[in-house]
Amino acid sequence: MATSSPTRPGRSLIALAVVVVLLFGIMALTKTWKPKLGLDLRGGTTITLTASTLDGSGKVTADQLNEAKNIIGQRVNGAGVAESDITTSGGTHINVAVPGATKESLVEQVGQTALLYFRIVYSADQVAPATPPSTTPKPSTTPKPSTTPKPSTTPKASTTPKPSATVKPGTPSATPKGRGWSSVLADATPTPSATPKPSAAPSSAPSTPAATPSTPATNGDPLKYTPDAATQAGFAAYKCGDKQSDSPSQPLFSCDRNKQYKYLLGPAIMAGTDLSDASAGIPQNGLQWQVNLKFTGAGGDKFLKATTAISQRGQGQNLFAIVLDGETISTPSVNNPIPGGQAEITGTFTESEARDLANVLKYGSLPVKFDISSVETVSPQLGGDQLSAGIWAGLIGLGLVVLFCFLYYRGLGLVVVLSLGAAGVLTGSLVILLGKAIGFTLTLAGIAGLIVAVGITADSFIIYFERLRDEVREGRSLRSSVETGWARAKHTIIAADSISLLAAIVLYVLAIGSVRGFAFTLGLTTLIDLVVVFLFTKPVVTLLARTDFFGHGHKLSGLDPEHLGVERLPGQTKPSARPARKPKTPTRKPVGGEI
């Protein structure tokens, strides 16, 4: 913070002017003349999610949160939403901002906890594309997080390749929409790792219940589960969209994304958290996209057990379902037990399909669940209302402060207007540029912060002006008062502004939601206030003190002696009027030695 030298006030002003010109230059170069407005000012939906660990123990790590952010970002983008903005905040929050009108489904897609389980497929049935009841399109307990970017709102095709009616293992045929993960027994697919592959094979859809193993009860081992008659009957009656609770210890009726097939699935044999990583890629000498899985240590053991059991179930029955939030994403078949904690899912994947499946798996491997903390939908109209209200409030507030300063400080009020103007220009350009540079969005709370800051900025001037007047009252000439008053006011201003800044920083770092926008603008304007007072207000006062109008205490300058309650300004150039400095004080009691 450079202090202006008393003799060269011009320097500071030039420095400030250079800064302003630079800022405007950058604005011109980047062609940004408008601040980035928050959704509460232009309409849109803001979703705040709070992440917590699945078992409720401990905090979500930064890595997990970022991972989750990326996945949610893909979901949102997948929902065909343009220019959505996804940020993390406060260590446990993910904020999704989607401008414009949004569909209710977006919230579902984004917000619900995704729980990934592997379950054995006991039977599968094609269903007539049921038109879900218009009132309840989806049960909320089985939300549909769309993991795959959809270029449009076209529904996704079945993840399980099904020949239209007749089932033939080994001939994958993608569903008409072509989005199916036609998983084939990738006999030609080379495996970079020596791990056997579970290859997603077309599942025959047995309309008859699968052969029941002899063990009727599971005894806590999901691999030993067999659907009983009641379950079978329930499955026959089950329609896609019926409410289901996705409990890992219970069997599940599930449908694929397209609601074309329904599956009777056993209890979860594995959870997403048994996975440590999933990625999509093309193997070294292969041509097909595939998904590579890595399991955790315990997960690898479980997977070996599971694949051993599943691969023995025979062709057409050797399927397990990858179920996300109760929805079957993929049903790969398993031909051999897979040890080693690594596996691949192969099929006729396109790149995006493979990536999506990998993401689903990766997301499932995040031991994180989300709660929808808040969803705020602001209509563009209300956004406009709020913006104009904010601007009006700002203008009125500014006008009142200026009026007050003119009334009280008269000529010095001019300095206030100019300083506020300078602060306004700096603030405005910085808000615009920060929007460009770091994506700072101006929200209603931010505008409120800016308006409140008008008062804080004016306070700095008042501290200085009052000091100045005190110095004059002490009997100093105006010229020297400008300097001595500044020397003292400077410290007070820095101390007081530091406190404001401290408050803003603490709020920004620790608070969540709209508090941060407010804290940011408050902190920004406090800094700007300091810059303006040092580089603008003080030099301007110095310059003005050299003028006749101020320097000689014109009646309207705010520094005239009468106005200050001083008989006459010392240093005035009317020789006759220069009072002798009588160090008399009316209220001084005689002090020691004078009695």
Added chain:
Amino acid sequence: MSKLGQIGAKLHRGEVSYDFIGHRKFWFGLSIALVVISLGGLFARGLALGIEFRGGVEYEAKVKVTDATVQDFGDVVKATNAKGLGDPVVTTINNDKVRVQTKPLEQNDIGRVRDAIAKEAGVPSEQVTSQQIGASWGQQIADKAIVALIVFLVLVFAVIWLYFREAKASMAAIIALIHDVTITVGVYALIGFDVTPATVIGVLTILGYSLYDTVVVFDKVRENTRGITGSNRFTYSDATNLAVNQTVVRSINTTVTALLPVGAILVVGTVVLGTGPLKDLSLALFVGIAVGAYSSIFIAPSLLAVFKEREPGMQALSKRVASKKAQVAAAAAAPAAVATAGAASRTAVQDTPRKAERATGSAPTPSARPMKAAAAGRPQPTRKPRSKRGK
């Protein structure tokens, strides 16, 4: 306005002064009463928590409000038979908006209720603003706010301590701060304003603001009390009191300039928007800044003086000053004593110092103002040149 200037000058010279410290018992009593009432209100009535803290869904739509509006909207919302709807609360805002609050709903019901409201209001669904809040969200905001508050208090304590080299200044400032926040929250409890996250922001912002004022006053106190123990003219309290008097114009002005924009937000937020974050934020700020100004004048400096007066050095100083006064009083028993010129205009006790003389040599020179006939024409005690004065 020049009247104000005159008063400012008189305050500066100590001709006009109010004995803030001397009357501290009264102001402390008032503050304690206010804090007790606030806490009482808080425990008895509690805070009217906005929907953000209860969880639920809130819809707002523009509609021409009539007598039947509340009934109509209540009916259409109930007619949706949304699960867990409970009893929707319908309120009207400013005669041009209707607000419906429900308990937390399921995702697909949120859209249905919105559509029903849009239909009743005769606007497209996009025009209905909705807010869906999980029940824990408000709690999270509040928890974070409390953490922020505690961290802030600790930091401020450290910063003020460093700046003033005086832990007692930190103590006084923090106590005043807690007092401000308590009374602000109390006002909310007693009047029953809705508490929303924006309110929380407002209350947290008060922290910075209230301290801003306090720091300005303390700065002057420090200036007036520098090297005070080296003299025997007045006590720490006297010097503090003068500082408050000298900065009172500043405090009032900074408070006014702070309140003007906040007031503008409050009026616009209430009149134009009816409800919303602008109103909530500015209301908390308005109350808080006003209370903060009061505490920075009447509470914080007095606390500081009370703390400081306990120091042995200060007590010794007080003794010296008292004996000095006794001497002076004895001397002044002569009818010619003119020690109290301008007393007519004083509200304070007689011993208010005129100026804190500082031994650092940077003492402000006395006013160069020739004597007016304020002292009924009596000759005034003159001040010796510095070279002849004792240290």
